[in-house]
Amino acid sequence: MTGIDVPLYRLAHARSGDKGNRSNIALICRDRAFYGPIAAQMTAERVAEHFAARRPGKVTRYELPKLAAFNFVLDDLLEGGVNASLGLDGHGKALSFFLLTARVTIDATLLERPSAAGELLTQERNGRKR
Numbered sequence: 001m002t003g004i005d006v007p008l009y010r011l012a013h014a015r016s017g018d019k020g021n022r023s024n025i026a027l028i029c030r031d032r033a034f035y036g037p038i039a040a041q042m043t044a045e046r047v048a049e050h051f052a053a054r055r056p057g058k059v060t061r062y063e064l065p066k067l068a069a070f071n072f073v074l075d076d077l078l079e080g081g082v083n084a085s086l087g088l089d090g091h092g093k094a095l096s097f098f099l100l101t102a103r104v105t106i107d108a109t110l111l112e113r114p115s116a117a118g119e120l121l122t123q124e125r126n127g128r129k130r
Contacts, residue, residue, distance in 0.1 A: 003105040011106060012038060014096035023077045025096050029068040033110045039063065039070070041104045047072050050102050051095075072099070 008027075011034045016025045027042065029035045048059040057076030064070060077095070 002108040004108050004111065005103050005105050007100065008038070008042070008102045008104055009097075009100035011104065012100065014100050016094075016096035016099075023074045023095055025072045025074070025099050027070045027072065027096075027099065031110075031113075032068045033113065034106065035065065035068045037106050037110070038104060042070065042102065044072070046102070047074070047099065050099065051077065 011031075012027050012029050014025055014027045016023055027038070029038060042061075044059040044061040047061070048056055051059070051074060054074075054077050056074040059075075060073045062071040062073070074095075
């Protein structure tokens with residue numbers, strides 16, 4: 001296996017929402033083939049480390065394999081929630097974009113298959129990064 005280090009946004013997209021002081025982030029793979037490698041690397045612990053500066057109280061990962069997706073629930077992340085927070089993003093809508101900046105290692109053969117991420121391998125090998 002030849003692993004290539006890529007930002008998560010090249011393999012998945014995400015959407016976030018809030019309920020009080022809790023944020024939930026849906027992470028959806030762009031190709032079902034990416035589900036296994038993302039599942040192995042984007043654990044609840046890894047997501048907690050990625051958001052360490054925001055000091056989440058607890059991170060829970062829910063797996064949705066039939067959808068090739070995950071739902072991460074991050075407790076105590078929104079500074080009290082939209083009505084209590086003085087932050088610019090009280091709803092936590094930008095948090096999905098922050099999660100997508102995490103880097104993962106993916107087998108080069110998965111990137112060579114025709115998929116929604118078709119040009120990824122060529123771009124990474126040529127040193128062009130978005």
